[in-house]
Amino acid sequence: MKQLFSNLNFDQMRQFGTFFGLLALCILFTILSPHFFTTSNLLNVAQQSAIIAVISVGMTFVIITAGIDLSVGSVLAFSGVVMASVLHSGLPIPIGIAVGMAVGFSCGLVNGMLVTYGKIPPFIATLGMMSIARGAGLWFTDGRPISGFDDSFRFLANGEIFHIPVPVIIMILVYVAAHFVLTRTKMGRYTYAIGGNINAARLSGININLYLNIIYGVAGLLSALAAVMLTARLNSAQPIAGIMYELDAIAATVIGGTSLFGGKGTVIGTLIGALIIGVLRNGLNLLGVSSFIQQIVIGSVIIGAILLDTNLKNSKN
Amino acid sequence: MTNSGCILEMYDIRKEFPGVLALDRVQLSLKKGEVHVLLGENGAGKSTLMKILSGAYTKDSGEIFIDGNLTEIMSPAHAQELGIGIIYQEFNLNPYLSVAENIFMGREPVKLPGIIHWERLYREAQTILDSLNVKINARHKVESLGVAMQQMVEVAKALSLKARILIMDEPTASLSNNEIESLFKTILHLKQQGVSIVYISHRLVEIFEIGDRVTVLRDGKYIATTPIEQLTRDDMIRMMVNRDLDDQIPKVKAIIGETVLKVENLNVNERLKEINFELHKGEILGISGLMGAGRTRLAKTLFGAEKIKSGSIYLEGREVFLKSPRDAINAGIGLVTEDRKTEGLILDLSVKQNISLPNIKRFIKGGVINFKKENEVVDEYIGKLKIKTPSRNQQTLFLSGGNQQKVVLSKWLCTDTKIFIFDEPTRGIDVGAKTEIYQLMNRLTANGAAIIMISSEMPEILGMSDRILVMRDGRIAGELSDKEATQEKIMNLALGEPYEAAV
Numbered sequence: 001m002k003q004l005f006s007n008l009n010f011d012q013m014r015q016f017g018t019f020f021g022l023l024a025l026c027i028l029f030t031i032l033s034p035h036f037f038t039t040s041n042l043l044n045v046a047q048q049s050a051i052i053a054v055i056s057v058g059m060t061f062v063i064i065t066a067g068i069d070l071s072v073g074s075v076l077a078f079s080g081v082v083m084a085s086v087l088h089s090g091l092p093i094p095i096g097i098a099v100g101m102a103v104g105f106s107c108g109l110v111n112g113m114l115v116t117y118g119k120i121p122p123f124i125a126t127l128g129m130m131s132i133a134r135g136a137g138l139w140f141t142d143g144r145p146i147s148g149f150d151d152s153f154r155f156l157a158n159g160e161i162f163h164i165p166v167p168v169i170i171m172i173l174v175y176v177a178a179h180f181v182l183t184r185t186k187m188g189r190y191t192y193a194i195g196g197n198i199n200a201a202r203l204s205g206i207n208i209n210l211y212l213n214i215i216y217g218v219a220g221l222l223s224a225l226a227a228v229m230l231t232a233r234l235n236s237a238q239p240i241a242g243i244m245y246e247l248d249a250i251a252a253t254v255i256g257g258t259s260l261f262g263g264k265g266t267v268i269g270t271l272i273g274a275l276i277i278g279v280l281r282n283g284l285n286l287l288g289v290s291s292f293i294q295q296i297v298i299g300s301v302i303i304g305a306i307l308l309d310t311n312l313k314n315s316k317n
Numbered sequence: 318m319t320n321s322g323c324i325l326e327m328y329d330i331r332k333e334f335p336g337v338l339a340l341d342r343v344q345l346s347l348k349k350g351e352v353h354v355l356l357g358e359n360g361a362g363k364s365t366l367m368k369i370l371s372g373a374y375t376k377d378s379g380e381i382f383i384d385g386n387l388t389e390i391m392s393p394a395h396a397q398e399l400g401i402g403i404i405y406q407e408f409n410l411n412p413y414l415s416v417a418e419n420i421f422m423g424r425e426p427v428k429l430p431g432i433i434h435w436e437r438l439y440r441e442a443q444t445i446l447d448s449l450n451v452k453i454n455a456r457h458k459v460e461s462l463g464v465a466m467q468q469m470v471e472v473a474k475a476l477s478l479k480a481r482i483l484i485m486d487e488p489t490a491s492l493s494n495n496e497i498e499s500l501f502k503t504i505l506h507l508k509q510q511g512v513s514i515v516y517i518s519h520r521l522v523e524i525f526e527i528g529d530r531v532t533v534l535r536d537g538k539y540i541a542t543t544p545i546e547q548l549t550r551d552d553m554i555r556m557m558v559n560r561d562l563d564d565q566i567p568k569v570k571a572i573i574g575e576t577v578l579k580v581e582n583l584n585v586n587e588r589l590k591e592i593n594f595e596l597h598k599g600e601i602l603g604i605s606g607l608m609g610a611g612r613t614r615l616a617k618t619l620f621g622a623e624k625i626k627s628g629s630i631y632l633e634g635r636e637v638f639l640k641s642p643r644d645a646i647n648a649g650i651g652l653v654t655e656d657r658k659t660e661g662l663i664l665d666l667s668v669k670q671n672i673s674l675p676n677i678k679r680f681i682k683g684g685v686i687n688f689k690k691e692n693e694v695v696d697e698y699i700g701k702l703k704i705k706t707p708s709r710n711q712q713t714l715f716l717s718g719g720n721q722q723k724v725v726l727s728k729w730l731c732t733d734t735k736i737f738i739f740d741e742p743t744r745g746i747d748v749g750a751k752t753e754i755y756q757l758m759n760r761l762t763a764n765g766a767a768i769i770m771i772s773s774e775m776p777e778i779l780g781m782s783d784r785i786l787v788m789r790d791g792r793i794a795g796e797l798s799d800k801e802a803t804q805e806k807i808m809n810l811a812l813g814e815p816y817e818a819a820v
Contacts, residue, residue, distance in 0.1 A: 184685050186677050193674055196663035203622065203660055204674040204728065205646040263665040 014257045014309065018272045021305075025276060029283035036286055043165055049278030050167035051233075052248045053271060054226045056256075057178045058108075058219030059249040060270045064182075065195040065215055066262025067122035071111060072223045072249055073242035074133035079104040079220075080227030081137050084146035084237030093153050101224045107133055108220020112213035130246070137239035147236035157232035167229050174222065178267045191215060195262025251298070252277055255305045276301065323385075324349045324513050325370075325482055330379035332365055337745070339365045342379075343539045345515075345532055347482060352504060352514045354524045354545070357534035358557055358808070359608050359773040363517050366534070367484050370515075371403040372396035402475030403484040406491075408467050412460035417442030419459055420474045445473045449503050465496035472503065476512075483507065484515045489523060490609070501527050519607055521550050521812055533557055551805070554812070558775060558804035566780030567755050571762035573783065574598030576634075578736055578767065580619070583628035588791040589614045592628070596736065601758060601768045603782025605775075606811050611791040612771045613655055616738045619769070620652040621645040632736075646675055651729030653722075655740035655771070661725040664714040668706050669695045671713050672727045679731075698727040703753065719750025726757065737761060740771045755781060775804050787811050 029036040055072050062069045083100025087093065107129060114125035159166040182188035190211050193201040202208055223242075231237040256273030258265025277298060284294045325347040332340040340362045347353050355363050368374040370381075372393040381388050383399055390396050396403075410419050417439045418425070426437040442455035451469045459467060468488060475483055489497045504514060504527060518524055524531065524545070531548060533540040533556040540556050576595045583592040589611045596602050604612050617623045619630065621639035629636050632648055639645045642652070654660035662671050672695050673680060680691040695709050702723040706716055713724055722742070729737060739758075743751040758768055758781060772778045778785060785797045787810035795810040 186681055186684075186686065189670060189674070189677055189686070192666060192670070193663050196665045197659070199660050200654075200663050201674070203620070203642050203652060203654060205641075205643040206674070207641075207643060263663065 014312075015266060015269050015272075017308075018255065018257055018269055018276070018305075022272050022276050022279065025279050025283065029279065029286065033283065033286040036283060041282070041286075043168065045275070045278045045282045046168045046171070047165045048282065049274050050165075050171040051226045051229050052245065052252060052277065053171050053274035054174050054222055054229065055245055056249040056252040056270045056274050057174055057267055058222035059246075060253045060256070060258050060265055060267050061178070061182075061191055061215045062122070062219050063195075063250070063253050063258050063260060064191050064262060064265045065212060066198070066260075067115065067195075067212070067216070068126060068250070068260075069108075069111065069216065069219045070123065070126040070246045071107065071129035071133055072219060072226075073245035074130045074137070075104050075107045075220050075223040076227045076230065076242035076245060077237075077239050078107065078133040078137035078140070079224035080231050080237040080241055081141045081146055081239050083224075083227065084149075084231055085140070087149060087153065088146060093150070096153075097228055100227055101221055104224025104227065105217050105221040108217040108223070109213060111220065112216030115216065116209040116212045134239075141237075141239045143239060145236045145238040149232070149235055154232050154235060157229060167233070170225070170229060174225070175267055175271050182267060187211065187214070192263055195264075197263070248274075248277060251302045255302060257309070322348055324383065326382040326385075327366075327370070328380045328382075330366065330369060330381075331377045332362075332369060332374060333377055337537075339537050340369075340376075341537045343534060343537070344542075345539075346542065347513045347515065348529075349513055350508045350511045351529040352508060352516050352527050354528040354531045355515055355517045355534070356519075356524070356531055356553060356557060358775070360536075361534040361557070362537040363534055364486070365537075367403065367486065367515065367517070370396070370482075371401055371484060397478050397480075400479055400481035401484070402478055402480030402482065404468065404471045404475060404486065404488065406487050408471055410459045410467055410470060413458060415439075415456055415458055416446070416453055416462070416470050416473075417455035419470055420445065420455070420477050422474075424477075442473070442477075445477050449473060449476070450506055451499070451503065463496070464491050465493075465500065468492075468500065469503065472507075476507075480512065482513050482515065484517075486517045487519070488516070489518060489520060497523065519812055521553060524553075525550075535560060554805050554808045558808045560775070560804070565752075566776060567752060567759065568781050569759040569763065570783065571599035571759070571765075573600050574765065577632065578619075579631040579634075581629045581631070583618065583630065584626045585614065585618055585623050586626065589618065589623075591792050594786055594793065594796075596767045596769060598765050598767055599762045600783045601762060601770055601781050603778040603785040604769060604771045604788060605773075605778045605785055605807050606788035606794070608773070610788040610811065612788050613740055614791075615788070616652060616655075616740045616769070616771055619645070619738060620650060622652075646732060649733055649735035650738065651675075651732060651734035651736070652738045653725050653729065653740060653742055655744070657718075657721050657725050662713045662721060665712060667710045667712055668699065668704065668716070668724055669709040671724050672698060672731060675728050676732045694731055695727075698731055702727055702730075702757070717747075717750075719746035719753075722746055722750065722754065726754070734766065736767050736769070738769045738771075741773065742770060743772075743774070743777060775807065778802075778807065779804065789813055 035041055059069055059072065079100045082103045083096050086099045087096035111126050111129050114120045115122050118125065156166055161169055182191065190206050193204065193206060194208055194211060198208060230241055252273035253265065253270050254260065255276055256269030258269060280298055280301065281294060284297060323346045327345045330340050330343045343362060343366055345366065357363050365374065369376045370390065372390045372395055381390060388399065390399065420442045421438055426434045426441065428434045439455045446453045446455055449469060449472060451466070453462065453466055453469060459470060462470065488500060492500060507514065516528060528545045530542055530544050531553065532542040535557060575598055577598050578596040580592055580594050584590045592615060606612050614623060618625060621641045621644045630639065637648055639648065658664060669691065673691050677686065680687050692709065699706065699709060704723045705720050713721055716724065742754055762768060770781060779802055783799055785802050785807065787794045787807055789811055797806055
């Protein structure tokens with residue numbers, strides 16, 4: 001065991017730490033509540049975490065480049081209502097989904113262009129988009145939700161394949177793909193390089209603008225995918241959906257060990273982070289803790305994780 | 318006790334940084350009311366000595382006497398109390414506040430605690446400014462002033478702190494001739510009031526005009542202190558550069574081939590213009606010059622990282638338009654940057670990831686990085702360059718300077734690089750690694766690569782170059798063949814023609 005750890009670098013150890021944190025939470029809730037450690041409840045946690053987890057993947061890429069995307073929740077709502085109206089117009093489901101994804105990708109791309117060509121800090125660019133996309137969604141629907149969809153569409157939320165809920169399958173596919181991209185492809189290597197040192201990356205011949213645009217675009221695209229999942233689950237696309245999702249996604253990413261300064265992070269860490277938030281919510285619900293207190297607990301966990309992180313790192317260096 | 322009449326004496330000052338002995342038994346004495354010129358090449362130790370005097374660094378050993386009393390300078394604040402003021406090249410002013418606020422920053426006169434006495438603030442600031450004979454309104458914002466006047470505000474700030482010793486670091490670097498004249502008037506005025514000035518400058522013309530005595534440093538050592546009227550320009554240059562070139566630099570001459578790079582009338586901006594030169598296969602072209610002469614900017618321009626205003630670059634006879642580092646890399650140019658930590662490496666990433674960054678395409682098959690191939694190539698370079706690292710997955714942050722530099726070199730060795738630009742290739746690395754890097758350069762040129770080597774180290778420039786360009790003020794001041802080049806000739810070109818400024 002000792003041997004194993006001495007071979008790991010800090011970031012790998014950090015990841016183990018997060019994983020043990022998740023494990024400890026699970027054990028704690030198993031002891032405290034007989035309803036926690038059951039197949040149905042665990043699948044339930046996974047299903048509830050899936051939407052935030054999918055958004056968090058885009059957030060992780062963006063944060064690894066030392067950026068931030070505050071617009072994910074609003075983009076989710078806007079692409080959701082556009083998709084819903086296409087579905088209501090009677091066009092086939094794949095076309096509706098494709099249109100929704102296109103809207104999400106475009107919003108992300110605008111973020112990327114503001115950051116790269118406009119040279120606006122990501123915080124400000126995406127803060128603007130957060131308001132614009134929210135407003136666009138409300139304007140588009142006149143503030144009203146668009147509800148009622150075919151069962152074949154709702155399968156995306158309620159269906160099961162081999163007893164596994166479809167949202168969980170979507171989440172797993174997204175994570176497998178993202179992990180692959182981040183660790184095995186040029187794009188992944190460049191993502192770390194841009195966040196680690198943008199000057200050195202540029203002087204190594206990386207087309208910074210191209211990759212940043214793709215990354216912000218993909219973050220928007222994944223928000224739209226989350227919109228599909230959420231709309232199918234609620235059987236309704238709401239222009240006020242996804243409020244504060246950006247904060248959950250940032251929290252999952254940061255708890256998962258991605259550095260807000262860029263250059264470091266993994267999607268596996270983010271998945272664990274998203275599950276930690278999901279398990280906390282679920283477990284506290286089972287224990288009957290009020291949602292007000294839940295917020296306090298989750299906030300404390302975020303701060304605690306980062307405090308631990310920074311202090312461990314300082315003591316190590 | 319010590320010499321009478323000296324306001325400041327520093328003896329046997331020693332300061333060591335990891336791997337570098339920056340100051341070795343250096344001395345400096347300052348008389349009341351004199352302008353004392355501190356002269357030396359880049360890296361001679363002038364700045365380190367001044368930082369010790371102003372409390373920014375602490376000396377490792379040595380003694381400092383102020384007014385004949387042994388004094389330990391503990392901190393910048395303590396130096397201020399002792400009457401030592403320093404004016405850096407980069408001013409420490411807040412442009413959006415008034416002149417008076419800047420002068421009394423942190424020491425504003427108050428009516429009641431926390432309530433600034435504005436009339437007194439402006440009045441006292443104006444008194445100081447008037448005493449300098451400069452026409453500055455204390456109520457104006459600093460941003461409305463030109464560079465020369467901002468410098469006067471710095472002087473006023475130092476005087477308001479009752480500075481008796483004023484250090485001026487290249488004060489004329491960004492001033493016009495008229496502004497220099499008015500600065501000199503102020504300096505003479507300060508002298509009459511008994512203020513002593515340590516004046517750092519490379520402009521020998523000015524030094525003769527304003528200086529009383531000169532102290533020369535070279536490679537962190539004290540060379541001499543002499544009254545200025547006993548020196549000629551050539552004496553000064555000799556004192557600055559006259560080191561023994563006993564360094565064993567293992568230069569192996571390669572066969573010089575056809576022209577691979579030709580630069581014609583290249584203009585970038587005021588700081589880089591009218592650049593013409595050629596580079597040949599198998600050649601090391603050394604580029605010398607003082608800091609700020611435009612050498613790094615030239616390197617960046619050839620690497621596509623600066624916008625070209627006019628002029629042409631030809632590679633093997635064909636004109637190329639390098640709009641980004643990517644274009645330059647694709648054209649076979651590699652840049653080993655001056656600062657490996659901020660521009661050469663991504664410190665959080667591993668040795669492997671850094672080496673393969675510009676060449677990742679080589680290892681990609683079907684969109685996926687082929688780790689086996691990548692590892693093989695990376696290991697090959699770790700072996701070839703003897704990079705000391707526990708593994709290819711070690712973060713570059715944890716490597717020594719020499720090994721970090723080898724990682725940067727590997728980046729370009731494993732791309733298809735034909736022209737290497739080395740910007741200060743051996744800065745801050747140990748002797749052993751230096752020699753290895755020189756040997757590597759020899760291998761590169763033997764294999765037909767061409768090298769542009771920017772360096773501030775004379776032995777390196779003289780030892781490794783086949784030809785030397787000397788830059789000054791953004792232009793190429795002259796070219797020397799390896800046979801005719803001497804330290805004196807290089808320094809002569811780097812410092813400029815005798816008296817061109819004031820004519």
